Amino acid sequence: MKNIDIQQLVTQFPLVQRLIDLEPVTWFNPNATSLAVGLPYVGLDQHDVTDASARLARFAPYLCEAFPETRAMQGILESEIAAIPAMQATLNERYGVEVTGRLLLKKDSHLPISGSIKARGGIYEVLTHAEQLAIKAGLLREEDDYSKLFTDEFRQFFGQYSIAVGSTGNLGMSIGIMSAKLGFTVTVHMSADAREWKKRKLREHGVIVVEYAEDYGVAVEQGRKEAERDPNCFFIDDENSRTLFLGYSVAGERVKKQFDEMGIKVDAEHPLFVYLPCGVGGGPGGVAFGLKLAFGDNVHCFFAEPTHSPCMLLGVHTGLHDEIAVQDLGIDNLTAADGLAVGRASGFVGRAMERLLDGFFTLSDQEMYDLLGLLAREEQIRLEPSALAGMPGPWRVTADRAWQAAQGLDETAMARATHLVWATGGGMVPAAEMEKYLATANI
Numbered sequence: 117m118k119n120i121d122i123q124q125l126v127t128q129f130p131l132v133q134r135l136i137d138l139e140p141v142t143w144f145n146p147n148a149t150s151l152a153v154g155l156p157y158v159g160l161d162q163h164d165v166t167d168a169s170a171r172l173a174r175f176a177p178y179l180c181e182a183f184p185e186t187r188a189m190q191g192i193l194e195s196e197i198a199a200i201p202a203m204q205a206t207l208n209e210r211y212g213v214e215v216t217g218r219l220l221l222k223k224d225s226h227l228p229i230s231g232s233i234k235a236r237g238g239i240y241e242v243l244t245h246a247e248q249l250a251i252k253a254g255l256l257r258e259e260d261d262y263s264k265l266f267t268d269e270f271r272q273f274f275g276q277y278s279i280a281v282g283s284t285g286n287l288g289m290s291i292g293i294m295s296a297k298l299g300f301t302v303t304v305h306m307s308a309d310a311r312e313w314k315k316r317k318l319r320e321h322g323v324i325v326v327e328y329a330e331d332y333g334v335a336v337e338q339g340r341k342e343a344e345r346d347p348n349c350f351f352i353d354d355e356n357s358r359t360l361f362l363g364y365s366v367a368g369e370r371v372k373k374q375f376d377e378m379g380i381k382v383d384a385e386h387p388l389f390v391y392l393p394c395g396v397g398g399g400p401g402g403v404a405f406g407l408k409l410a411f412g413d414n415v416h417c418f419f420a421e422p423t424h425s426p427c428m429l430l431g432v433h434t435g436l437h438d439e440i441a442v443q444d445l446g447i448d449n450l451t452a453a454d455g456l457a458v459g460r461a462s463g464f465v466g467r468a469m470e471r472l473l474d475g476f477f478t479l480s481d482q483e484m485y486d487l488l489g490l491l492a493r494e495e496q497i498r499l500e501p502s503a504l505a506g507m508p509g510p511w512r513v514t515a516d517r518a519w520q521a522a523q524g525l526d527e528t529a530m531a532r533a534t535h536l537v538w539a540t541g542g543g544m545v546p547a548a549e550m551e552k553y554l555a556t557a558n559i
């Protein structure tokens with residue numbers, strides 16, 4: 117790690133002072149470039165995404181057996197896209213800016229199995245690992261019907277192996293539930309932010325939950341260390357995993373298909389804006405990568421973070437990536453948005469995606485609670501606080517005429533735009549917990 121001179125950093129990057137002051141900020145990325153120029157820096161391409169998509173299709177018959185709630189979607193875990201016009205009207209008033217395009221919500225909050233965006237990456241990585249083990253042991257071929265994995269023979273086979281992960285909650289839920297179902301011994305190292313009900317639910321599924329009084333970074337480190345001692349233990353590395361990233365990236369082609377079915381056009385005259393809550397970065401990074409491959413330069417992706425945990429904005433803005441943590445600036449990384457309570461961003465995602473993201477913004481915890489209450493009131497959709505982080509995005513973008521002009525986007529293009537807010541979690545929050553969230557909204 118570099119020795120960071122904060123005073124010098126603030127002089128060089130005045131925005132850093134505003135982060136230290138916990139001010140909500142919007143930063144448009146001057147290094148954003150075309151897909152053609154930016155893609156080589158990712159180190160992954162369309163082939164990798166196609167491969168991930170095919171792997172998920174192979175596992176679909178297994179998921180139908182193991183999780184009957186996925187039968188209606190033929191074992192493909194995908195979420196609805198919903199129009200939220202009443203929310204749009206309310207926020208036009210609240211923010212005093214009119215978003216003229218169409219506002220949509222991507223409901224990953226309601227994905228089956230774990231009720232969050234982590235049902236994409238987390239589950240994909242567990243399936244990838246299971247497939248590799250079974251193929252190597254000569255028990256499985258890619259041509260097989262994978263529903264055979266839902267048998268005692270396979271559960272016993274996977275029972276010789278273990279999986280470990282560090283998490284603020286939702287990644288642990290996805291990996292824990294999926295791994296336990298396959299038969300693995302699975303340990304989830306939970307940071308202090310993790311909700312009690314998530315730990316309880318995991319233990320009910322037979323998952324070993326280790327609790328820490330410290331934040332996500334510590335939980336991950338401990339998990340990594342413990343896994344290193346056991347050669348049969350596979351550690352899922354949320355900070356660096358290309359596999360997780362690819363699991364998320366499949367969302368791009370899926371959204372494209374959904375838009376086709378909905379008759380929604382995306383082209384130079386009909387831009388698409390997507391707003392993604394960011395923790396360590398794998399989820400939003402992978403999704404943004406998939407969206408770029410699907411829609412090219414016509415999609416503009418933005419990451420949203422709590423004012424108390426702006427790790428990705430800080431890392432990309434200063435170019436220091438994972439060499440700096442928000443705590444280095446005296447920012448506490450304490451936020452009600454438990455899914456986003458990460459102090460140090462993924463260096464892999466920041467470096468891979470820094471040329472393909474149009475911007476970053478932060479918002480306060482109270483703003484997330486207020487938006488949570490408004491969405492429940494206006495649209496009867498209930499989310500966890502983290503999942504609301506992207507919601508102010510369309511108004512931040514609409515307010516900045518200069519940035520739009522620099523992109524060649526005039527009022528006509530903005531009126532034809534689609535704004536997709538990625539709702540990342542909350543579908544499984546217990547009723548009593550949800551009541552507390554709703555009571556905290558000041559609306």
Ligand SMILES: *Cc1c(COP(=O)(O)O)cnc(C)c1O
Pocket residue numbers: 232233234286287393394395396397398399400455456500502503540541542
């Ligand atoms: C994990 C999570 C995110 C962010 O994903 P990262 O991969 O950590 O950036 C956003 N929202 C929710 C609800 C999450 O659980």
